[in-house]
Amino acid sequence: MTGPVADTLARALARRIAHEGPITVAAFMAEALGHPRFGYYMRQDPFGTQGDFTTAPEISQMFGELIGLWCADTWQRLGGPAEINLIELGPGRGTLMADALRAAAILPPFRDAIRVRMVETSPTLRARQQATLAGKDAGKNATWHNRLEDVPAGPALVIANEFFDALPIRQIQKAPHGWAERLVDLDPESPEDAPRFRFVLEAFGSPGATLVPERLRDAPVGSVVEVSPASRAVARALGERLTVHGGAALVIDYGYAHGPAVGDTLQALRRHAYAPVLEDPGMADLTAHVDFAGIADAAREGGAEAWGPVDQGVLLQRLGIAQRAGVLKRSATPQQAADIDSALARLIAPDQMGTLFKAVALTVPGLGAPAGFP
Structure with a gap:
């Protein structure tokens, strides 16, 4: 990007779009989350009750402890x-790593x-x-x-909790003339000092159309596929x-068991509430299934092999989360015991994260x- 340094990400993106034309949703996500100066993750701590969202390790120590024990067993x-x-x-x-290391201490050689x-x-x-x-x-x-490529070689145990949902996605939409990639453009009616953005579709013959799986190609007009x-x-x-050096990885996140599927799952979160995806880039978390x-x-x-x-609820129960909750409650006050039960339900209940x-x-x-x- 050329020109003077912008003082907001919106202005930086507006300048980029003016020079290059509309950008992919993936490019918008990458800038909104990872821009060196204005990216969402670069300038703030977004976690916890004072942030924009709460992850499983922040809900209960049990989550990280069980992952630590999973790592010890896998080792x-x-x-x-x-x-x-x-x-x-x-x-x-x-938080997850700290809890995992505490659990790992029960096996000193590990x-x-x-x-x-x-x-x-x-x-x-x-x-x-x-x-x-x-x-x-x-x-x-x-x-x-x-x-990941910068980590020294050797056997590895890899933890990726709510990591993949923040990686950039591309969106392809079914138009009357066929599949076309969804792009982010500058709203021509927005003022120069406060740019706004809108979704547009790439013209006929969009290269992004090749990303749509064959089994989804007959979806109705208006359908969105994310890859x-x-x-x-x-x-x-x-x-x-893992194949070259040995080891295992555990990936935990939210999404489709068998995807991609038809559906627009791109969302923005700010202060534990949904926000417009294209509004104030860099000020909200962006994720997708x-x-x-x-x-x-x-x-x-x-x-590698995949299993x-x-x-998540099934996995945590198989790893013994109910038993761990019982142990914690033995020395807990009534209020602490109620908090443990609440956290347990949040992590494993089907109508919550389970x-x-x-x-x-x-x-x-x-x-x-x-x-x-x-």
Whole structure:
């Protein structure tokens, strides 16, 4: 992008569109979330009750603890390598990792083998993660990386909780003349100092039409299909890494068990409420449903085996969350016990996070099904 530095992301995007023409939804998402100066994740801590959304690790320590135990069990199934990279993609505040490391301490050989690797691009969140892990034995030597590819080689256990839903998607819409990619354009009626944006469709012959799966091509006019080449690229890279170096990955997010499906799932969240997707870019979180089948297929293309998806509620119950809740309640006050029950329901109940959120496991070939997966 050329010209003077804009003082808002909206102005920066308006200038880009003026020079290049309408941009893809994926490009809009990438800028809104990751622009070095104005990106949503680059300038603030969005988590918790004072932020824009709450993730499972912030709801209860039980979530991260069970993932830590899953990692310990998987490490044993891998033969207990003397060193293993414990990688988290998009670690949020570091809460999940801190809880996982505390649980890992019950198996000292695993705790000693861990090399914590945090993949995070946000300076703000890196600082929060470093503060969270300060003083944790297994986290004292944690390192931070911008990309998965930057993490040192070697066996790995990879955690990706609510990571893939924020990766850019492309949207293709069925028009009367056929499938066309949805683009983001500048609203010509908006003032120059306060630009607004609108969706438009690419002209006839849109290259994006080739991304629509054959089974969805007969969907009615107006239908929207979402695909995420970025997600598939990360999943394939995971598959290749696990195949070459050994290890396993656990992906937990919300989305389709068997996608992509017809539907516009792109949403913006601000202060725990939905906001217009194109309004004030960089000021709200943007996410979309994850295609778990696509992640599994891409990882298999990289050589790995894939297990699941299973519902988050099912996975957590198989890993023993009800028993863990019972243990915590033994020393809890009545109010604390009620809070534990509330958190448990939020994580596993079908009408809360239990079925919308799902999990897949990716493993080195020949490892077999990891804990929690049939």
